[in-house]
Amino acid sequence: MQATFGERLTATFERVGPLCVGLEPSRDVLRAWNLPDTSAGLAAFLDAILPALAAQRGIVKPQAAFFERFGGQGFVQLERALGVLRASGVLVILDAKRGDIGSSMEGYADAYFGSGPMRVDALTINPYLGVEALQPVVTQALAVGGGVFVLARTSNAEAATLQSAIAHDGRKVYEHVFAAVEHWNTCARGLGSIGVVVGATLADAQLGLERSQAPVLAPGIGFQGATPEVLPRHFAGVLNRVIPSCSRGLLSVGPERFAEELRQLSDRCSTLIRL
Amino acid sequence: MQATFGERLTATFERVGPLCVGLEPSRDVLRAWNLPDTSAGLAAFLDAILPALAAQRGIVKPQAAFFERFGGQGFVQLERALGVLRASGVLVILDAKRGDIGSSMEGYADAYFGSGPMRVDALTINPYLGVEALQPVVTQALAVGGGVFVLARTSNAEAATLQSAIAHDGRKVYEHVFAAVEHWNTCARGLGSIGVVVGATLADAQLGLERSQAPVLAPGIGFQGATPEVLPRHFAGVLNRVIPSCSRGLLSVGPERFAEELRQLSDRCSTLIRL
Numbered sequence: 001m002q003a004t005f006g007e008r009l010t011a012t013f014e015r016v017g018p019l020c021v022g023l024e025p026s027r028d029v030l031r032a033w034n035l036p037d038t039s040a041g042l043a044a045f046l047d048a049i050l051p052a053l054a055a056q057r058g059i060v061k062p063q064a065a066f067f068e069r070f071g072g073q074g075f076v077q078l079e080r081a082l083g084v085l086r087a088s089g090v091l092v093i094l095d096a097k098r099g100d101i102g103s104s105m106e107g108y109a110d111a112y113f114g115s116g117p118m119r120v121d122a123l124t125i126n127p128y129l130g131v132e133a134l135q136p137v138v139t140q141a142l143a144v145g146g147g148v149f150v151l152a153r154t155s156n157a158e159a160a161t162l163q164s165a166i167a168h169d170g171r172k173v174y175e176h177v178f179a180a181v182e183h184w185n186t187c188a189r190g191l192g193s194i195g196v197v198v199g200a201t202l203a204d205a206q207l208g209l210e211r212s213q214a215p216v217l218a219p220g221i222g223f224q225g226a227t228p229e230v231l232p233r234h235f236a237g238v239l240n241r242v243i244p245s246c247s248r249g250l251l252s253v254g255p256e257r258f259a260e261e262l263r264q265l266s267d268r269c270s271t272l273i274r275l
Numbered sequence: 276m277q278a279t280f281g282e283r284l285t286a287t288f289e290r291v292g293p294l295c296v297g298l299e300p301s302r303d304v305l306r307a308w309n310l311p312d313t314s315a316g317l318a319a320f321l322d323a324i325l326p327a328l329a330a331q332r333g334i335v336k337p338q339a340a341f342f343e344r345f346g347g348q349g350f351v352q353l354e355r356a357l358g359v360l361r362a363s364g365v366l367v368i369l370d371a372k373r374g375d376i377g378s379s380m381e382g383y384a385d386a387y388f389g390s391g392p393m394r395v396d397a398l399t400i401n402p403y404l405g406v407e408a409l410q411p412v413v414t415q416a417l418a419v420g421g422g423v424f425v426l427a428r429t430s431n432a433e434a435a436t437l438q439s440a441i442a443h444d445g446r447k448v449y450e451h452v453f454a455a456v457e458h459w460n461t462c463a464r465g466l467g468s469i470g471v472v473v474g475a476t477l478a479d480a481q482l483g484l485e486r487s488q489a490p491v492l493a494p495g496i497g498f499q500g501a502t503p504e505v506l507p508r509h510f511a512g513v514l515n516r517v518i519p520s521c522s523r524g525l526l527s528v529g530p531e532r533f534a535e536e537l538r539q540l541s542d543r544c545s546t547l548i549r550l
Contacts, residue, residue: 026382065375065382071392072354076347097375099401100340101431103523104370107301107340117346126374128403128426130433151403156376158405165440165448173440173448248378 005147006191017270020059022247025066029251039073052259054088064096079117092121099126109140122147131180147193152177155199155220182212200226210237222249280422281466292545295334297522300341304526314348327534329363339371354392367396374401384415397422406455422468427452430474430495457487475501485512497524
């Protein structure tokens with residue numbers, strides 16, 4: 001039987017550690033890699049960085065916005081990156097934050113968990129249209145051994161107004177997300193395949209997640225102000241399920257230092273988060 | 276000086292009326308047009324429908340999910356559709372519901388309001404990461420005469436738990452969206468360029484929008500259960516700013532009847548919403 005996303009994530013934790021590399025080919029990153037801010041520059045960036053990521057066989061999170069910048073050609077490059085990474089055994093979490101009503105969510109389910117060229121291991125999704133509206137993507141992901149990460153509490157300061165608002169039943173918006181994710185993981189043995197996004201910058205990040213089997217994607221290491229050293233404190237109680245993610249902090253060192261910086265940061269995270 | 280999105284929207288209202296055609300090439304729609312569910316089928320669908328949309332010169336809302344289904348080739352087709360529609364004078368609202376933290380929102384701003392091939396007249400965006408996080412796209416849209424529609428109250432039943440949750444200041448989540456949009460339209464003369472998405476299915480849809488200059492994108496006509504006849508009641512007080520949107524209900528009639536069905540529905544909306 002096919003392994004679930006949760007099982008493959010557990011295997012990756014044991015083999016490489018929990019660090020996730022955020023693949024964000026922004027204008028600044030392309031400049032740091034001495035490349036033009038064009039789709040040809042994006043292609044050259046991928047040629048340069050994919051071998052190091054493939055060799056590590058860890059977790060990589062491409063950010064869709066920085067591929068969409070280049071329109072159809074950008075998506076063609078994203079498709080190529082997804083193919084190379086998955087063929088190498090890298091676990092790919094596409095950070096696209098898709099969220100829509102059910103019929104359109106079926107379109108996104110087809111796109112990222114169908115038989116097409118954009119197949120990913122996991123996708124980030126946005127619950128603004130209601131957690132129930134996410135069901136088509138969750139169902140399709142689980143059916144093919146994939147996973148999702150639902151936005152819950154993000155790393156940016158301006159997010160709390162909405163994400164901590166109180167729903168009619170007295171629970172906060174992000175607690176509704178946690179409850180839905182716990183429900184979707186009911187049948188998981190070990191680590192679940194349905195995770196949450198909780199910013200590494202939040203000091204009480206684990207509250208309400210202790211009883212869940214949800215993996216916790218934690219962006220914000222590096223440029224957004226969190227260091228790996230905060231993880232044991234911010235994620236106490238769920239530390240063995242945390243995926244700390246670093247994007248600009250890693251990529252901005254440029255092509256000469258990237259592989260060594262990746263090795264060092266990965267080791268630091270593995271040491272801090274002993275499984 | 277370049278016309279603002281709000282000005283071009285006003286001109287389109289006067290010339291054609293307020294109806295927006297939701298371009299959703301789903302599996303079911305491609306079947307209704309006797310086409311295979313492939314990127315070649317998508318291309319053939321666009322070849323068949325774009326001339327009628329270009330001739331009408333109204334408002335068209337492509338749904339990104341149904342192009343992304345086909346990966347890079349789907350995005351290449353989306354790029355082609357955007358180019359044809361905009362060159363014909365159609366007002367294009369891309370329904371992509373993008374939402375992210377500031378740095379990634381800059382990527383989406385580049386994608387849809389930059390000099391690249393995906394340029395649109397307006398984009399739907401998602402405020403889950405905080406309305407302030409949307410600023411880069413809003414700023415860039417206004418700078419180039421574009422617009423955005425921020426998700427506020429969507430047409431699906433399961434959305435109310437989150438969208439009507441109460442923030443720390445006692446206001447509902449969607450009221451925060453309305454307030455931000457009102458602020459962003461401060462300098463607009465006449466119709467603003469920053470709008471909201473409010474489902475046509477909601478009976479009290481206009482509450483809180485009366486003082487605003489925001490255009491109101493109102494999906495849900497047709498398959499989701501609202502008829503054009505509910506608009507004067509649901510949107511009393513903001514009726515001259517409503518853009519009723521119909522997708523599956525229009526497209527599912529197939530190629531022979533589409534142009535006539537479009538003409539009839541457009542006339543019905545124009546009659547009901549006298550400007």
